[in-house]
Amino acid sequence: xxxxxxxxxxxxxxxxxxxxxxxxxxxxxxxxxxxxxxxxxxxxxxxxxxxxxxxxxxxxxxxxxxxxxxxxxxxxxxxxxxxxxxxxxxxxxxxxxxxxxxxxxxxxxxxxxxxxxxxxxxxxxxxxxxxxxxxxxxxxxxxxxxxxxxxxxxxxxxxxxxxxxxxxxxxxxxxxxxxxxxxxxxxxxxxxxxxxxxxxxxxxxxxxxxxxxxxxxxxxxxxxxxxxxxxxxxxxxxxxxxxxxxxxxxxxxxxxxxxxxxxxxxxxxxxxxxxxxxxxxxxxxxx
Amino acid sequence: xxxxxxxxxxxxxxxxxxxxxxxxxxxxxxxxxxxxxxxxxxxxxxxxxxxxxxxxxxxxxxxxxxxxxxxxxxxxxxxxxxxxxxxxxxxxxxxxxxxxxxxxxxxxxxxxxxxxxxxxxxxxxxxxxxxxxxxxxxxxxxxxxxxxxxxxxxxxxxxxxxxxxxxxxxxxxxxxxxxxxxxxxxxxxxxxxxxxxxxxxxxxxxxxxxxxxxxxxxxxxxxxxxxxxxxxxxxxxxxxxxxxxxxxxxxxxxxxxxxxxxxxxxxxxxxxxxxxxxxxxxxxxxxxxxxxxxxxxxxxxxxxxxxxxxxxxxxxxxxxxxxxxxxxxxxxx
Numbered sequence: 247x248x249x250x251x252x253x254x255x256x257x258x259x260x261x262x263x264x265x266x267x268x269x270x271x272x273x274x275x276x277x278x279x280x281x282x283x284x285x286x287x288x289x290x291x292x293x294x295x296x297x298x299x300x301x302x303x304x305x306x307x308x309x310x311x312x313x314x315x316x317x318x319x320x321x322x323x324x325x326x327x328x329x330x331x332x333x334x335x336x337x338x339x340x341x342x343x344x345x346x347x348x349x350x351x352x353x354x355x356x357x358x359x360x361x362x363x364x365x366x367x368x369x370x371x372x373x374x375x376x377x378x379x380x381x382x383x384x385x386x387x388x389x390x391x392x393x394x395x396x397x398x399x400x401x402x403x404x405x406x407x408x409x410x411x412x413x414x415x416x417x418x419x420x421x422x423x424x425x426x427x428x429x430x431x432x433x434x435x436x437x438x439x440x441x442x443x444x445x446x447x448x449x450x451x452x453x454x455x456x457x458x459x460x461x462x463x464x465x466x467x468x469x470x471x472x473x474x475x476x477x478x479x480x481x482x483x484x485x486x487x488x489x490x491x492x493x494x495x496x497x498x499x500x501x502x503x504x505x506x507x508x509x510x511x512x513x514x515x516x517x518x519x520x521x522x523x524x525x526x527x528x529x530x531x532x533x
Numbered sequence: 534x535x536x537x538x539x540x541x542x543x544x545x546x547x548x549x550x551x552x553x554x555x556x557x558x559x560x561x562x563x564x565x566x567x568x569x570x571x572x573x574x575x576x577x578x579x580x581x582x583x584x585x586x587x588x589x590x591x592x593x594x595x596x597x598x599x600x601x602x603x604x605x606x607x608x609x610x611x612x613x614x615x616x617x618x619x620x621x622x623x624x625x626x627x628x629x630x631x632x633x634x635x636x637x638x639x640x641x642x643x644x645x646x647x648x649x650x651x652x653x654x655x656x657x658x659x660x661x662x663x664x665x666x667x668x669x670x671x672x673x674x675x676x677x678x679x680x681x682x683x684x685x686x687x688x689x690x691x692x693x694x695x696x697x698x699x700x701x702x703x704x705x706x707x708x709x710x711x712x713x714x715x716x717x718x719x720x721x722x723x724x725x726x727x728x729x730x731x732x733x734x735x736x737x738x739x740x741x742x743x744x745x746x747x748x749x750x751x752x753x754x755x756x757x758x759x760x761x762x763x764x765x766x767x768x769x770x771x772x773x774x775x776x777x778x779x780x781x782x783x784x785x786x787x788x789x790x791x792x793x794x795x796x797x798x799x800x801x802x803x804x805x806x807x808x809x810x811x812x813x814x815x816x817x818x819x820x821x822x823x824x825x826x827x828x829x830x831x832x833x834x835x836x837x838x839x840x841x842x843x844x845x846x847x848x849x850x851x852x853x854x855x856x857x858x859x860x861x862x863x864x865x866x
Binding site for chain 1: 578581582584590592595596597600601603606607671676680682684685686687688689694695697698704705706742743746750809819820823827828840843844848
């Protein structure tokens with residue numbers, strides 16, 4: 247459709263065309279710059295020292311490669327610890343999500359048992375509950391469970407999700423039932439069928455789930471903010487947010503922290519772009 | 534096993550079953566029930582339920598335990614006066630009566646509505662426009678798409694801090710650009726009248742990639758033969774857009790509208806890392822107000838009351854939109 251409309255448009259515009267390129271570029275090029283330049287400036291500024299950042303008028307390109315922001319970040323604050331905490335939180339969240347949501351998704355899609363439909367409806371209904379309703383009771387729940395000030399408080403909310411269960415269920419529903427029957431006749435138990443036959447086929451859905459959980463748990467601010475006040479258990483996002491409050495003039499430090507906090511995901515996105523887009527499309531079209 | 538005397542071949546069935554497997558496979562799904570029928574019904578149902586719940590149990594318990602259970606608890610707390618430490622005191626509906634007269638909350642609601650009214654149409658319309666642009670047969674669309682999507686990957690915390698830097702009234706690059714263009718400088722996030730609009734601009738910067746990608750996927754989903762048929766029937770481009778593209782995009786539009794409305798109503802991270810509700814409360818949103826009431830002034834009970842108020846509003850809006858969509862015969866989910 248795009249092809250045809252594009253060509254039809256070009257043909258009609260051909261006679262009075264003045265631009266050597268499609269007019270759509272006039273929209274897209276500035277927008278693309280607007281979306282990327284702040285991030286470019288973030289990276290460039292992280293290599294300036296504070297004196298240079300505070301110069302007037304502001305500069306865009308650093309005069310030399312200063313690493314003061316990064317050295318301050320890792321010496322004056324336990325940023326390495328925060329980064330490690332965040333990596334642990336993301337790893338635990340993704341692993342738990344993959345295991346628990348694929349098990350539950352398979353159960354809701356393929357097994358027949360008492361209470362299945364009611365259970366699934368309840369799980370889906372939980373997405374209606376907004377986060378602010380959960381802040382207070384979750385904080386109290388975490389303090390009763392002794393999770394306050396531990397990094398567990400950052401990953402427990404991400405161990406499983408209604409979206410993950412829904413995604414895996416939809417995927418398993420799309421697989422032909424004959425596969426399972428064949429495996430069962432060959433002597434596989436229910437878990438064996440799931441583990442040896444079904445799960446290896448679910449790689450695309452598992453990739454989507456991985457990206458969804460990685461984005462969510464890595465970028466999460468609200469749960470660590472509520473439950474963690476001990477600096478040693480901070481995630482990198484929480485560390486940044488508190489920097490913002492206490493060292494709001496030390497821009498080289500803040501920008502270095504921003505680079506450290508965002509670059510892992512941006513690099514992952516650039517490498518696995520197709521998967522990221524598929525994840526968003528799924529959550530949009532079928533979520 | 535021994536409790537199935539109705540089948541004389543039962544004891545020797547196992548090897549026979551294995552030999553018969555290819556035939557049963559061709560017959561469809563008859564094999565498992567036959568195996569199971571040899572056990573008593575009650576035990577079979579119990580066994581199946583145990584297996585089923587072993588699969589779905591852990592995730593279900595976690596999801597429900599971290600949402601419905603706290604949500605019910607929050608309702609109990611919302612009828613209490615509690616600072617989180619001392620013994621909670623039951624105050625009945627008093628918190629809910631305070632809710633109606635709380636002028637700070639009214640301001641927070643107003644700010645949230647203004648933000649939502651700017652953010653939702655902005656992200657849907659701009660997302661649609663950019664998706665149409667990216668769907669053209671022109672060069673560099675892959676590059677443009679990457680550029681527009683990258684900010685979506687960055688966290689709200691990082692986005693907020695970056696925004697503080699770019700829009701710093703003294704040395705930020707935004708005011709430097711205005712000066713260079715001989716335009717009046719702005720206060721941006723530090724100006725009472727501008728801060729909320731700026732938050733919306735920043736949120737759009739971070740979230741637009743999402744709607745663009747969804748609309749783009751929906752556009753590319755339109756079957757070509759439908760467009761071709763329309764063109765053969767003599768339709769102009771605008772007709773194709775009006776009678777093919779727009780109806781096809783309707784369900785996705787409903788979905789993104791609902792989704793972005795929920796996102797907008799829950800705005801928090803960005804406020805926390807930029808204005809912290811300021812200047813002078815101008816960007817105080819409902820969720821930020823709940824957070825401040827609970828964790829800054831330790832009014833756990835009242836904070837839960839506010840949260841329930843917002844929950845009711847969100848529910849009404851969501852159901853209203855879905856009801857409208859159903860009446861308009863748009864399949865969104």
